[in-house]
Amino acid sequence: MNSFKATEWVKGVWERSKNALTKTRGSSLTDTFKDRRPLHHAISILRAYRLRLLKGVGALGLLASVSIGGNQYVKLHTYEVYHVYVGDQQAGTVSDPKVVEDFILTKHQQLEEQNPNVHMVMNSEAINYKAEKAFNIQSNDEAALVGVDRLLVTKAVGVELVVSGQSMGIVKDKEAADAILDQIKSKFAPAATAAAKAQGAVSVLSAKAEPQIGAPIVEKVEFVEPVEIVAKDIQPAQLIDPQEIVRKLETGDVAPSKYTVVAGDCVGCIAKKLNIPRQLIYEKNPWIQDDKIKIGQVLDVTVLKPALTVRTVEKVVENQEIQFDTVYEKDENMRAGQTQAISPGQNGLKKVTFQLIKENGYLAEEQVLGEEVLVQPVSAVAKKGTKVILGEGTGKFIWPVLSPNITSSFGERWGKLHKGIDITGNKNIMAADNGIVIYVGDKRDGYGNQIIIDHQNGYKTIYGHLSQFFTSKGKIVEKGEKIGYMGSTGDSTGTHLHFEVQRSGTAENPMKFLSR
DSSP: OOHHHHHHHHHHHHHHHHHHHHHHHTSOHHHHHHOOHHHHHHHHHHHHHHHHHHHHHHHHHHHHHHHHHHHHHHHHTEEEEEEEEETTEEEEEESOHHHHHHHHHHHHHHHHHHOTTSEEEEOGGGEEEEEEEEETOOOOHHHHHHHHHHHOOEEEEEEEEEETTEEEEEESSHHHHHHHHHHHHHTTOHHHHHHHHHHTOSSBOOTTOOOOBTOOEEEEEEESSOEEEEEEEOOGGGBOOHHHHHHHHHHTTOOOOEEEOOTTOOHHHHHHHHTOOHHHHHHHOTTOOTTOOOTTOEEEOOOOOOSSOEEEEEEEEEEEEEOOOEEEEEEEEEEBTOEEEEEOOBOEEEEEEEEEEEETTEEEEEEEEEEEEEEOOBOEEEEEEEEOOTTOOOSOOOOSSSSOEEEEOSEESSSSEEOSEEEESSSEEEOSSSEEEEEEEEOSSSSOEEEEEEOSSSEEEEEESEEEESOOTTOEEOTTOEEEEEBOOSSOSSSBEEEEEEETTEEEOGGGTOOO
């Protein structure tokens, strides 16, 4: 009996009872005493209906109790589970995704322990879950993990180091490949590589840093050839020892090469004949002194052909002397060319900044970035005779070419003393001062076609690697007079002028006598 019907039934019972009582009260006393049955009957009816009313209300309470208890039961037995899929294939049902995640973590650790030298991966990223909540739904963690393990795929991966499109080998991971490249770089720029690594940079240091005198600052370190690090699926047997790859990158698997000195050979001649750097011969054969070699001697001329070339850009600052001038007081009674000191002079000092570009440690290009005079020279004072003698120098030198650019400076540059400076610019060569030409030709000393001028004041100048001569031996030339044309004869890697200044037979830095 629902609550609406029960309510209507109770109302009906109440109305019938009320009507009976009204009728009873409205009767005469005589009628009442004459027949007491109607009142008794009404009371009996009322009691009967009250009993039925109580039974109805009790039934409603029981139904409500049963309904509430059932809802609690269903609620307590409703669970949420997770269906596990690997890709689009179902592996099973688990009570919590953490069950699978813990299993994957353990499996990763086992793979690393079983394959310490190989990077192993599996397709765990393909795992996904679908949650479901239902009455009395079941999960089976153990069976689901068996299904996950069956559907997971494990494989070995590595990285291939590729230079100029050629494979150099396969290593475990990118960290191993980066370590190989850093090792190659550090051979030619150790400080730069360490600093760049600490800063998280590739290979560039701050160009604003000011170098100390004689201590180069590496501004840039880079590879000439294109380098790629490519991830790929591999077989563990394909992995190569990283040091084997380093050796291959540095040497190019070149076999040793020897050369036996024959008649007419010189260091520069051999270098040109074999098309190798002169510096390489000095480095491979340190026993050579003053370019002296003998017939039958065997030289190591092995030229490594690295697969990877490291180019460095360096800035270096050097202090160089500035040759003082001499101020002459003319004396017509003295023969021209004769001098008499009155007061001594003093050399000045200048700071010269160079940029050096090297490839695998070999100097490829050198450029003067700037000069700064630190100490001005003090001129000497002397008497000088005015009786003219042709061919005597003034003691002051001009640049032998117009628009000069230094490509290699004086000093230790290629493992040996470079006795002059190499200059490019206008190809017409001029006499740096007045003098007498004492040599025109090829002395086979590496300078090729050359001119030597004696300035008859203790100085001589040498002009090397010329392609043409515009003067001859014994001719008197004046400062600025055209004497030859720039070339690439002798031991030369390109068209330029080797310019050398000698004082009393000793080579001195031409930059002492020249300025911008």
